[in-house]
Amino acid sequence: MNVYLTVIIASLIGSWLLGTLSNRLSAKALAPQPPIEFADHFDPETFAKSQEYTRASMRFSTVTDTFNTLLTIIIILAGGFNWLDILVRSLELNPILTGLTYIGSLGLISAIIGLPFEIYHAFVLENRFGFNTMTVGTFISDHIKSFILSVIIGGVLIAGVLAFFQLSGPYAWLLCWGFAVTFSLGLTYVAPTWILPLFNKFTPLEDGELRQALEACANNAGFKLSGIFVMDGSKRSTKGNAFFTGFGKHKRIALFDTLISEQTTEEIVAVMAHEIGHCKRGHIKKRLAVGIIKTGVIFYLMSIFMSSPELFAAFGMERMSIYAGLIFFALLYTPMSLVLSVLSNRVSRKHEFEADRFASKTTGKPEAMISALKKLSASNLSNLTPHPLTVWLKYGHPPVLERIRALSTSPK
Template sequence: MNIYLIVIIGSMVLGWAVNTTVSRLNAAALDPTVPQEFADVFDAKAYASSQEYTRATSRYSLVADTVGLAAMVAFILLGGFPAVDAVARAVGGGPLVTGLVFMGILLALNEVLFVPFALYRTFVLEERFGFNTTTFATFAMDRAKSWLLTVAIGGPILAMLLWFFTTAGELAWLWAWGALVCVMVGLQYIAPTFILPLFNTFTPLEPGQLRDAIESYIDKVGFELSGLFVIDGSRRSAKSNAFFTGFGKRKRIALFDTLIDKHTPREIVAIVAHEVGHSSLGHVRRFLVVSIIKTGVVFWLMSFFLTDAELAGAFGMAQPTVYAGLVFFMLLYTPVSLVLSVAAQAVSRRHEYEADRFAARTTGDPEALVTALKTLSVSNLSNLTPHPAYVFVNYSHPPVLDRIRALRRLAAQDAPRSASEPA
């Protein structure tokens, strides 16, 4: 058997096995006793519901991952890629058009496979636990908008990459990297204004106690912000969230309307302070820089495999092509991607602790973030006792109990300092 095929299928199976194992460990780690820190906010019935939600989402993910793996392996072994290539070539129009059609067919097949899972997740699983507020019309419109964006933005980007790798010779990877970096940075600026509003309505936060409290904090830390917005998250889910987006003078913070409904102004200021921490501590810039470097390395490696005949042969292709090589290389890259993903999760968890410390110290109120985290966990039916292996593989945020305990240790450490300071 082709060595490339062994590596690719083996890495996909290994990834599935790891996720399945840690999911089972995670389910086994569920503790029926409410942690002491949550005894005041989680009654027995709600806590049992949160654990059942964890079990249900784990079962869902296991089925989706298993179907996805089986479908991909079958598609490869049964000659799916040569068949799609034949259809794309029949359209005519040269390498760029053929490549775009080839990628479009693959994306469409993926959509057909996983839309039923998305429907089940939204209208059965999330509905069962009281989270879903999405109508079928909204669901369908979201998918349609996503496809339009894929065509409008992804299509030109793909065409650009295919053109560079087809015509620019040995330095094609460098030209492709530079062009894509420009696109990546540009999207960071235009997404808050032109892309995100396609899916949600962003309304400026109304004047009042909450806005005054947030603006007072923003002024205190000297943070430059273009606006505070409320996002209509309740159109799709009862879950709460907040996020920071944009760069430079286009930095903005969006608060879900569900977050405002469920939290006190004091808690929301703490959440905003956490988001400000990510920007002030350089997490956003650092993530972008790492993404840029990673993209360059991937393109450089890709340049050695795009027209590799043996790699193309692993998928039953008689001749290598640049457009198919893009797909085949990303599948070959799977084991590296898995390792990098785990590393990225570890860095992200460290950043979350740093942002928590920033929020606690700049607000002078660590307990406000503690109560905010507790309220969020109850509202979102979070798993309070995840298995360490599951956290290691999948969590971009530390477990909420670890964050709460870290905040309270920080408060205890800072208390003597505060007590010794003059009034």
């Protein structure tokens, strides 16, 4: 058997096995009673509901994973990639357009196949637990907007990469790297003004107790904040959140309206202080630097593997092309990407503890952060006792209980 085919099929099955096993173990690890720390936030009914939500989410993730893995393997073994290639080539477009059509068709096919799962997730699963607030109209308009955006953004990015690999010889990967990094930094820069408002309304937080408390906290931490906005998160879900957008001096914070309606001023200040902690402790810069290096490594490896005849033989291709090489490399990259995501989740969990500690020090009120976390877990029906394998594999945040324990022992 072709060595690339063996690696790809084995890693698809391996990552499916790991995911399924982790869901099984986490379902078994569900405790009959909430941990003592949560006794005041989870009444028996809410706790039972949170367990049922965890079970239902895991079943959903196992079914989607199984379906996607099986389908990918069947398409590879049945020569689906070659079939699509013959079809696209018969249009006799120029090389770049042929590549865009090929990759675009694959993207479209996978989006159409994923649609029933998305509909089920939003309107059945999340609805059953009272999270979904999205209308069918919002769902449809979200999808139309995302589709147009991915055609434009994905189109420019892929066309650039195809052109560099086609025209610039052995150092094409360096040019692709520079191009992709500049392009994505540009996107991050315009996202708060051009892209995010397409999906949500951002209103400056009105003057009052909350605004003054947030500004005082930012000042106290020596943090330049160019705006505090309220985002209509309630348009889609009852789950609350907060995040920063923009670069350098143009940093703004967006608070979900759902967060504001559920938490006290002190708790929201703690949540913002946590986010400030991520900037002040250099987490955002580190993440950016790692992302840039990772992109370079990916393009370098891509340039080595994408022109291997053996790789094309693994997919039963009759002809070689740069565009199909990109897709095949992405599949070959599966095991590497799994390893990297486990590592980056590990770093990210460490950063979360650091940001919590920062919030607790800056506000001098670890108890505010603790109660904010408890409220968020109760209203999001979080799993309070995930299995360590699930945490290791998927958690970018430490289990909430560990965060609370760390906060209650951290020095002020």
